[in-house]
Amino acid sequence: MTVARDDDAADDPADHLRRTIEGVIGVPATEGNRIDVLRNGDEIFPAMLEAIGKARRTIDLLTFVYWDGQIGREFAHALADRAQAGARVRVLLDAWGARPIDKSMVDMMEDAGATIRWFRPLHRFRPGQLNHRTHRKVMIVDEAVGFTGGVGIADEWLGDARNEREWRDTHFRLQGPAVDGLRAAFLEDWAETGPELFDERFDLFPDQPKPGSSTVQCVRSASEIGTSDILTLFRTLCQLAQHRIRIATAYFVPNDEIVDRLTLAAQRGVEVDLLLPGPHADKRFVQLAAEAGYPALLEAGVRIWTFQPSMLHAKIMTVDGMLANIGSANLNARSTHLDEEINVVAIDRTLVRILDGHFDEDLGRSSRIEPQQWKHRSVVQRVAETAVAPIKRFF
16 A cells, blocks of 8 residues: 655655655654754853753763863852752763863862763773764753753853954753753763763653754764764755755865765755854864865855854854754864764754854854955965875864
């Protein structure tokens, strides 16, 4: 017996996006989620610290960057306070990314009762793991509210991207069934550090409410050999786009297939805009690797912009005004092949409208790379691009 698809469902572009990504990635989406957009440190850190302050049972924090400084101390004091009050506080730090943390902050949190662990300690000589880090940024409070996005715990993210000392970034607060997906990303990395996975005294795994209207899929990427789900996600979204792709990313060193899919999208009439770091890029060698790929993209009609006021660290992709791909992953080899990542795919026109509005505002503070001008870039620039080419697979 053949069952025909419902005509309305078949014609719904949002439903088509959802079902295609579910089918390709193999992770069902959840409905009824609420996502709040937090732009720059002035909004991000107060929201996270407020959630920590309200915690009654559990706080799970996973981050790549936790450095010494004002905001690091504020987080340490807030986490220590809740641990001392009886909440179960677990903090998982990447051993490479968080190595500049002040040991006194770790001691203070542990003395208060928090559990601090290190993901893949550098002293443990396992060559197969050394270059594979966790780049995930996740915080879950009382199993009810989750945070993810691009922000690390460091003073570079303080402020509102007004100047070169205040990085531009976006983080997200989630409520609803998608919080379970963020917790799974934390637990997956936590499980590597010890035998305990969860504690039934604290982890209740409650039914999640549905306080919003976002349809969300949480996509995890493990640091292993082969094609990752994050890479598959980027490839799928580039192929599905019909009208517009907008990407803001801190580190743009895509493989040839992603470049091909972006150029093919532009050639079939999709408006493709890339927003990348400009003069305040924190890793010039990564920026050079990106610049080596500009000619093919520009020739295909992709528009490339560089953010001028400060380091751009956001990781956001929107598609056709309907879908947002947000989280910790950049469009580079580290995110698509080497590191643990967590992204949230949200089908929500209101959310995308907000993110596209922020994108437009950022373009107003950016410079466009003109194709003809780039063709005539200096010999020094070309030599530098060539020099980094052999090692760009590690960026």
